Amino acid sequence: MESASCCSWSPILSRGKTVQLIIEMTINGVMLATSMMLVGLGFTLLHSILRVVNLAHGEFYMFAAMLVWYFMSHFHLSYPLAILISMVIVIALGLLVERYALRKFRGDLLSGLIVSMGLVFILQQGSLLFFGTETKNIPSAFPGNVAFAGIQISKERVVISLISLAIIVVLIVFVNRFKAGRAMRAVAQDEDAARLQGVSIRYISTLIMALACGLGAIAGGLMAPVFMIVPTMGLPFLLKTVIAITLGGIGSIGGAVLGALIVGMVESYVSTLISIEIAYIALFGILALILVVKPGGFFGTPYEYV
Amino acid sequence: MKGTKQVWIMMAVIFGLAVLLPSVATSADKYVTFGQTEALTGPLAGFGVPNKRIVEMAIEKINNEGGFKVKGETYKLRVICEDNKNTTEGAIAANNKLIHQDKVKIVMNFPTTPAIASQVVTEQNKVINLLGGLHHEMLSPKKPYSFRHVMDATVTAPAQVKWIIKNRPNLKSSWMTGADDASGAAGVDGWNGACNKYGIKVLGSDLIGRQVTDFYPILAKILPTNPDIIGGNTGDGGALLLKQAREKGYKGQFATPYAASKSWIKTGGAENLEGTLNIGVDATSELVPKGVRDFHAAYVKKFGEEPGAWSDWQTTPPYVIAQALAKAGTIDDVDKIKAVLEKESFNTPWGEVRYGGAKKFGIPRQLLFPLFISTVKDGKIVVLDRIDGAEIEKLMSE
Numbered sequence: 001m002e003s004a005s006c007c008s009w010s011p012i013l014s015r016g017k018t019v020q021l022i023i024e025m026t027i028n029g030v031m032l033a034t035s036m037m038l039v040g041l042g043f044t045l046l047h048s049i050l051r052v053v054n055l056a057h058g059e060f061y062m063f064a065a066m067l068v069w070y071f072m073s074h075f076h077l078s079y080p081l082a083i084l085i086s087m088v089i090v091i092a093l094g095l096l097v098e099r100y101a102l103r104k105f106r107g108d109l110l111s112g113l114i115v116s117m118g119l120v121f122i123l124q125q126g127s128l129l130f131f132g133t134e135t136k137n138i139p140s141a142f143p144g145n146v147a148f149a150g151i152q153i154s155k156e157r158v159v160i161s162l163i164s165l166a167i168i169v170v171l172i173v174f175v176n177r178f179k180a181g182r183a184m185r186a187v188a189q190d191e192d193a194a195r196l197q198g199v200s201i202r203y204i205s206t207l208i209m210a211l212a213c214g215l216g217a218i219a220g221g222l223m224a225p226v227f228m229i230v231p232t233m234g235l236p237f238l239l240k241t242v243i244a245i246t247l248g249g250i251g252s253i254g255g256a257v258l259g260a261l262i263v264g265m266v267e268s269y270v271s272t273l274i275s276i277e278i279a280y281i282a283l284f285g286i287l288a289l290i291l292v293v294k295p296g297g298f299f300g301t302p303y304e305y306v
Numbered sequence: 307m308k309g310t311k312q313v314w315i316m317m318a319v320i321f322g323l324a325v326l327l328p329s330v331a332t333s334a335d336k337y338v339t340f341g342q343t344e345a346l347t348g349p350l351a352g353f354g355v356p357n358k359r360i361v362e363m364a365i366e367k368i369n370n371e372g373g374f375k376v377k378g379e380t381y382k383l384r385v386i387c388e389d390n391k392n393t394t395e396g397a398i399a400a401n402n403k404l405i406h407q408d409k410v411k412i413v414m415n416f417p418t419t420p421a422i423a424s425q426v427v428t429e430q431n432k433v434i435n436l437l438g439g440l441h442h443e444m445l446s447p448k449k450p451y452s453f454r455h456v457m458d459a460t461v462t463a464p465a466q467v468k469w470i471i472k473n474r475p476n477l478k479s480s481w482m483t484g485a486d487d488a489s490g491a492a493g494v495d496g497w498n499g500a501c502n503k504y505g506i507k508v509l510g511s512d513l514i515g516r517q518v519t520d521f522y523p524i525l526a527k528i529l530p531t532n533p534d535i536i537g538g539n540t541g542d543g544g545a546l547l548l549k550q551a552r553e554k555g556y557k558g559q560f561a562t563p564y565a566a567s568k569s570w571i572k573t574g575g576a577e578n579l580e581g582t583l584n585i586g587v588d589a590t591s592e593l594v595p596k597g598v599r600d601f602h603a604a605y606v607k608k609f610g611e612e613p614g615a616w617s618d619w620q621t622t623p624p625y626v627i628a629q630a631l632a633k634a635g636t637i638d639d640v641d642k643i644k645a646v647l648e649k650e651s652f653n654t655p656w657g658e659v660r661y662g663g664a665k666k667f668g669i670p671r672q673l674l675f676p677l678f679i680s681t682v683k684d685g686k687i688v689v690l691d692r693i694d695g696a697e698i699e700k701l702m703s704e
Binding site: 132134154273 | 347348349351352355356486512513514515517518519520522523524526527530542543545546550553554555569572573575611612614
């Protein structure tokens with residue numbers, strides 16, 4: 001079977017549409033990146049502050065999308081209200097998970113991984129059983145296209161990208177300017193010292209879990225109309241996100257954004273110019289190379305923080 | 307302590323009843339058990355779970371109608387369904403368990419990747435394998451115990467593309483995509499082969515992982531070539547690709563070498579997929595056999611959702627098994643059963659069907675169904691034309 005050849009771009013370039021193609025690939029890369037950023041930020045905060053690798057984080061994203069579909073299709077709620085309610089439920093679920101499943105495994109990487117893998121299966125199969133086997137879809141909240149430099153882009157994607165960027169800005173402000181945000185950073189830097197300064201670790205753990213789950217839930221709700229909703233959508237998405245935050249530096253918000261942009265651009269450019277299989281090979285290759293040169297990613301060392 | 311002793315006695319009685327009652331209830335009935343493996347978990351559970359259900363429905367119907375007779379004795383069917391997880395190792399483990407532990411003589415396996423893997427086990431153990439897989443290399447004289455009850459694109463695409471040439475002569479170029487697994491590759495190969503044969507220019511093709519949901523980068527490559535037809539597979543990712551093509555401004559024809567389903571149409575959006583050519587079953591069309599329509603409606607009534615895209619064909623194996631055993635006069639002589647499968651025809655919800663394809667595959671192992679040339683209209687699958695098994699066999703063998 002002949003896949004598109006590695007030189008498939010040459011007919012496109014020969015038609016003098018080089019600049020347009022570059023713009024299109026760049027825009028696609030940015031959109032891929034913004035879809036990863038919210039989930040990635042939640043994951044990196046959990047890891048850096050709670051010291052857990054929560055592979056079930058992608059399932060919160062999936063579960064939120066499922067809930068948005070459920071409330072819209074069964075209770076005819078509006079899209080924003082469905083996202084809000086699903087956020088509350090996912091946050092509540094996340095707090096239960098943190099309290100009863102993850103808290104005792106703080107700092108224990110292997111046990112935390114095993115427990116979180118178990119959660120992945122529970123949430124996936126639970127969703128399959130409760131919500132059914134059919135793929136779910138939500139009508140577009142922002143139908144239509146916009147044209148930019150001769151390229152058609154769905155309006156929805158543009159809005160999602162802008163909302164994601166706005167949330168990231170709010171998060172950066174919160175972490176740097178608010179007392180709770182500074183407390184989070186203190187715990188991430190040195191838990192014992194933070195405790196001595198009167199920071200409640202339990203409160204911070206709860207806050208972080210709520211924040212991470214909230215970010216995942218918003219991402220799930222925003223992406224729900226764009227992609228399809230299936231019980232297995234969480235883990236593959238999370239794995240790509242983990243590549244992004246590892247590249248950028250675990251624990252760094254700026255690193256998560258940069259890592260997502262790198263992953264998005266590599267996937268976009270390589271998929272268009274060569275093939276999507278090569279894009280995934282390239283991503284892992286770049287990850288390996290960066291980690292050899294800079295083991296903590298661009299902006300981090302293990303347990304380095306914002 | 308008296309209370310504790312009473313509790314233990316009660317538990318023992320309940321346990322004993324639980325073990326004994328089922329066997330008491332069925333001791334008068336004779337059963338033939340066959341095996342089934344499906345992807346009950348993982349990305350293709352959307353196919354596997356409905357398949358399991360519809361096979362159970364078919365068995366229930368056969369059994370309620372009195373079962374089948376083998377040498378004067380009445381038998382009913384029973385199935386043991388295992389999860390193959392859509393992986394090779396899952397399929398091998400499941401088939402080994404069915405064959406060595408459950409002692410079945412006939413298994414059915416779906417979808418393609420596990421079905422291909424299952425053949426390693428079933429051929430070695432001389433167990434009849436009713437395959438629901440979409441790769442043409444599954445059928446060969448080297449695999450005499452393998453029979454297939456779905457038609458892959460090398461079988462259906464010649465008929466489908468020939469219909470397009472005749473009825474849509476303005477469509478002259480194509481870019482087909484498929485999943486990067488055996489069934490996706492078979493779909494793309496079959497489609498491209500038929501296009502090359504009948505004169506539609508193949509501009510390119512892609513195999514894409516089922517986990518991919520953002521197709522904008524791939525479309526940035528496809529759309530500048532201006533294909534008259536863009537195709538996707540009938541996993542929901544294929545529908546998403548076509549939807550995103552519309553978002554990018556593509557206004558041309560969509561096609562898929564496989565069967566669309568309501569779920570697929572919902573994923574892509576009815577307005578985006580309007581006019582997509584496919585080989586799906588419209589369960590309300592008079593062109594579709596009544597038996598298929600009845601099962602489809604019964605499934606919707608029972609489960610409140612449409613069956614999976616491949617479920618309509620999965621009703622066939624229980625009927626084939628029951629009739630093959632009756633005609634062979636044995637429930638466990640595999641070679642006699644195999645001989646019957648090769649030569650006889652069977653009454654199924656699809657009508658009378660038989661295994662053919664000897665010219666193409668070197669051995670008659672392909673169950674030949676009517677093929678429907680369908681389109682998507684107002685969010686529904688609408689059958690435009692029907693091509694019968696004999697014509698399909700002729701075209702695929704040319």
